[in-house]
Amino acid sequence: MPKIELHHLQFSYPEKSFNLAVENQVFADSMAAIVGQNGAGKSTIFKLLTGLLKATTGTIKVNGTELGELKPADRLKTIGITFQNPDDQLFNATVKREVEWSLSQISSDKAINSQRADQVLEKVGLTEKAEENPYDLSLSERKLLTVATVLAVDPAVYLFDEPMMSLDWPSKQMLTDIFHELSADGHQVITITHDMDWVAAEFSSVAVMEHGRIKFTGAPRELFGDRDLVQRVGLLPPKIMALTQMLGDPKTYLSPEDYQVKHQNM
Numbered sequence: 001m002p003k004i005e006l007h008h009l010q011f012s013y014p015e016k017s018f019n020l021a022v023e024n025q026v027f028a029d030s031m032a033a034i035v036g037q038n039g040a041g042k043s044t045i046f047k048l049l050t051g052l053l054k055a056t057t058g059t060i061k062v063n064g065t066e067l068g069e070l071k072p073a074d075r076l077k078t079i080g081i082t083f084q085n086p087d088d089q090l091f092n093a094t095v096k097r098e099v100e101w102s103l104s105q106i107s108s109d110k111a112i113n114s115q116r117a118d119q120v121l122e123k124v125g126l127t128e129k130a131e132e133n134p135y136d137l138s139l140s141e142r143k144l145l146t147v148a149t150v151l152a153v154d155p156a157v158y159l160f161d162e163p164m165m166s167l168d169w170p171s172k173q174m175l176t177d178i179f180h181e182l183s184a185d186g187h188q189v190i191t192i193t194h195d196m197d198w199v200a201a202e203f204s205s206v207a208v209m210e211h212g213r214i215k216f217t218g219a220p221r222e223l224f225g226d227r228d229l230v231q232r233v234g235l236l237p238p239k240i241m242a243l244t245q246m247l248g249d250p251k252t253y254l255s256p257e258d259y260q261v262k263h264q265n266m
């Protein structure tokens with residue numbers, strides 16, 4: 001399992017209206033979520049992890065190697081990202097070429113790249129759209145295409161910025177299954193999301209950001225069990241907990257299934 005370490009990391013945008021400061025943070029869980037209110041700094045951390053932004057001070061290491069020391073192709077094989085807005089990373093004339101372009105950054109074998117592109121397009125359900133222009137796809141399909149471009153490269157660490165936004169339910173289900181497959185294969189999946197039901201039900205670890213700082217890292221059960229913290233950082237508990245708390249049950253439930261299991265054993 002890849003291990004990401006952030007040490008003494010500081011970053012400010014030029015106007016200095018926002019300051020990120022992360023003293024010591026380790027991401028070593030197979031499925032980690034980063035949550036927090038709008039503007040907390042979640043996407044900024046991802047941009048630092050991918051080298052799109054450069055920290056003012058501090059280090060980022062993956063498996064003990066500083067990210068800055070990796071050659072570009074090695075870096076792509078180490079960390080891959082899908083952005084919140086797919087239009088920020090799609091620019092080729094066809095869906096298939098979009099995936100092949102990603103692959104061309106790490107391999108010059110066109111036949112193998114073409115085969116691999118077909119495989120990942122099938123995986124995200126876009127085989128039929130392979131020859132279409134990405135801008136003729138729906139937003140949901142464009143998001144899945146960005147996922148395919150990263151799956152093609154198959155980095156050790158996958159970063160997803162709001163992957164579920166604008167996806168329909170079957171696509172959400174498919175993506176969740178893909179995340180579990182990746183994590184079972186030894187990859188690390190780190191996802192920014194505002195969907196607390198999803199975090200509670202599917203993730204092994206969660207980091208909470210507020211005003212450029214990481215205020216909590218731990219298991220979802222620990223986070224959602226701390227009602228004061230959840231309220232303080234402006235999160236909503238999973239819907240099942242909102243309901244059970246309203247009915248006077250103070251326990252922590254991560255999903256309807258979790259509730260059912262606990263009540264069967266009573």
Ligand SMILES: Nc1ncnc2c1ncn2[C@@H]1O[C@H](COP(=O)(O)OP(=O)(O)OP(=O)(O)O)[C@@H](O)[C@H]1O
Nearest residue numbers: 013014015018036037038039040041042043044045
């Ligand atoms: N390019 C930029 N220049 C100046 N300020 C920026 C820039 N990008 C982001 N910011 C500011 O930095 C802060 C953190 O932004 P960031 O996008 O990291 O937050 P976030 O937690 O991902 O928010 P959201 O949940 O809305 O995506 C915000 O106040 C934002 O307005």
